[in-house]
Amino acid sequence: MAMNMLRQTWWLSLLGVVLYYVARAVSKCRRMRGAKIPPGPKGWPLVGNALELASSNSTSIIRIFHQWAQEYGPITQINIMGAKQVILSDEKIANELFVKRGNRYSGRGAPHAVEYISMNQSVGFRPKDEGWRRQRNLMRSAVSITSINKYQSLMDDEATFTLHALLQSLSSFDNVFLRYAYSVLTTSMLGFSIRSESDPYIRENEDFTSEIMKAFRPDCFPSNLFPFLKYMPHWLVPSLRTMERLRVQYAEQMWSMRRKIETSVKDGSAMDSIYKHFLLTRGDYAVTEEESVHTFQGMIDGGTRSPHNNLLVFLFLMMEYPEWQRKLQKEVDQVVGKDRMPNYEDISNLPTVRAIVKEGVRYRSIVAEMGVSHCLETDDVYNGYFFEKGTVFHATFASILMDKETYPDGELFNPARWLEPTYPTYKEPLSVYPNCRNFAAFGYGRRACPGVDFAERSLVILVAKLGWAVNIRWPLNQNGNEARETLEYEPVPAPRPMKFGCSIEARDPARVGVIQRVAERLNTE
Numbered sequence: 339m340a341m342n343m344l345r346q347t348w349w350l351s352l353l354g355v356v357l358y359y360v361a362r363a364v365s366k367c368r369r370m371r372g373a374k375i376p377p378g379p380k381g382w383p384l385v386g387n388a389l390e391l392a393s394s395n396s397t398s399i400i401r402i403f404h405q406w407a408q409e410y411g412p413i414t415q416i417n418i419m420g421a422k423q424v425i426l427s428d429e430k431i432a433n434e435l436f437v438k439r440g441n442r443y444s445g446r447g448a449p450h451a452v453e454y455i456s457m458n459q460s461v462g463f464r465p466k467d468e469g470w471r472r473q474r475n476l477m478r479s480a481v482s483i484t485s486i487n488k489y490q491s492l493m494d495d496e497a498t499f500t501l502h503a504l505l506q507s508l509s510s511f512d513n514v515f516l517r518y519a520y521s522v523l524t525t526s527m528l529g530f531s532i533r534s535e536s537d538p539y540i541r542e543n544e545d546f547t548s549e550i551m552k553a554f555r556p557d558c559f560p561s562n563l564f565p566f567l568k569y570m571p572h573w574l575v576p577s578l579r580t581m582e583r584l585r586v587q588y589a590e591q592m593w594s595m596r597r598k599i600e601t602s603v604k605d606g607s608a609m610d611s612i613y614k615h616f617l618l619t620r621g622d623y624a625v626t627e628e629e630s631v632h633t634f635q636g637m638i639d640g641g642t643r644s645p646h647n648n649l650l651v652f653l654f655l656m657m658e659y660p661e662w663q664r665k666l667q668k669e670v671d672q673v674v675g676k677d678r679m680p681n682y683e684d685i686s687n688l689p690t691v692r693a694i695v696k697e698g699v700r701y702r703s704i705v706a707e708m709g710v711s712h713c714l715e716t717d718d719v720y721n722g723y724f725f726e727k728g729t730v731f732h733a734t735f736a737s738i739l740m741d742k743e744t745y746p747d748g749e750l751f752n753p754a755r756w757l758e759p760t761y762p763t764y765k766e767p768l769s770v771y772p773n774c775r776n777f778a779a780f781g782y783g784r785r786a787c788p789g790v791d792f793a794e795r796s797l798v799i800l801v802a803k804l805g806w807a808v809n810i811r812w813p814l815n816q817n818g819n820e821a822r823e824t825l826e827y828e829p830v831p832a833p834r835p836m837k838f839g840c841s842i843e844a845r846d847p848a849r850v851g852v853i854q855r856v857a858e859r860l861n862t863e
């Protein structure tokens with residue numbers, strides 16, 4: 339009797355499982371409406387393509403994605419333990435999906451470790467939910483307030499301070515630029531300027547960011563690839579314990595900054611800043627307290643690394659393409675003259691400066707050449723292909739920003755593509771274009787970088803001042819020959835260029851005098 343019941347239960351369970359899979363397959367067929375599954379590498383039963391990616395760092399993932407895109411075309415689908423991912427390598431398709439169909443393609447689908455550590459509250463990594471909308475509104479308003487004169491002039495001062503610091507210590511360009519990338523943000527957003535690259539604020543953020551970067555890697559955090567691991571007890575899985583430690587540290591970092599700023603606003607010692615403005619006009623913003631601390635931290639996290647990288651890349655490019663350094667200096671000299679430094683009022687007359695900045699971002703685009711993934715929120719059919727809800731899409735910059743149609747000779751650094759009507763990317767008037775708005779390197783649609791204007795402002799002013807003030811050359815080796823190098827990147831997401839040599843010198847003593855006079859005035863103000 340008991341045996342019979344057991345057999346019956348077993349058969350019923352098996353029937354249930356079969357029916358579930360049949361129903362799923364029927365529902366999928368119906369949802370597919372005759373559309374095809376996109377092409378892609380076959381993968382293994384159950385794990386799909388997970389094994390090929392499990393031991394990859396970001397550099398090799400970019401290479402593997404690029405190979406797959408070449409083999410299977412601009413829409414390549416892979417499967418990670420049953421979860422679908424699509425590699426897009428065509429700008430037009432990325433625009434069609436992420437921009438025109440942005441209501442469906444603006445989820446994030448960050449890896450598990452990233453979501454865990456950032457408590458699903460970080461504007462850059464959380465799904466496209468109501469909280470994210472509230473945070474984007476706060477960021478939009480923050481970035482637009484920084485365009486007013488008061489904040490532009492703070493940024494201009496930061497750039498002058500940087501030039502002065504560089505001339506004091508020419509070989510420390512990496513740290514000098516790192517300080518600038520932080521200080522332009524902390525001055526306007528948080529209300530304090532950072533005077534030294536060894537400031538604990540920078541060191542703590544940098545140490546923490548390099549740990550957080552590992553959270554994208556499946557080799558460091560296997561739960562990114564094998565979801566069952568996230569349900570295991572922490573004591574059994576060391577990477578889960580690391581995630582918990584980082585989560586606590588992250589929360590503490592954000593809240594201690596909030597307490598510091600609140601206290602200084604209350605006791606009247608707070609400098610003007612967007613955070614102060616936010617606290618004083620709190621009722622105008624719908625974000626929760628937690629969302630607000632994450633938003634300000636998100637701007638520091640998202641806003642320091644890429645501009646720092648771009649400034650380093652700028653130096654490298656000026657050594658590699660000296661003809662563009664000459665054009666930069668010529669333009670700045672013609673517009674500004676020798677007796678003063680460039681300022682924001684000159685920017686509309688400096689299209690070559692803007693073109694060099696934009697081309698630098700394109701040519702060696704940052705945020706890893708993988709781009710930042712978007713997640714599909716409902717089933718969709720595009721060009722006869724079926725994409726399932728939850729599919730994660732990667733628009734790979736390595737392919738898109740080198741697309742032959744949009745960027746003929748794209749493998750070269752060629753700012754002329756933004757300045758001369760013979761190129762498909764040219765736009766007039768040159769007092770406005772080129773600029774970085776709607777530029778693919780800053781992402782797409784609703785998820786596009788909210789810091790694009792801020793980033794462009796901070797890069798353009800410093801590049802103009804550098805062009806005015808210094809000569810940038812390859813260092814010489816013992817035999818007096820140029821010690822040329824190639825630009826290499828760290829094998830992590832959002833990688834930094836590896837250290838390289840660069841010889842910087844002032845263009846002439848009179849310009850050094852101008853910088854010193856302005857910098858001294860800033861120090862005494």
Ligand code: HEM
Nearest residue numbers: 461462637640641644645710780781782785786787789793
């Ligand atoms: C050269 C400088 C920069 C570059 C190239 C850059 C690029 C990007 C890219 C490609 C994305 C992903 C867009 C997408 O998913 O489609 C992004 C997102 C983001 N960026 Fe930037 N960025 C830069 C500077 C900044 C700055 C200065 C800030 C802050 C003021 C910032 C804050 C953010 C944030 C918070 C996100 C996440 C947005 C979201 O998921 O809704 N970025 N950025």
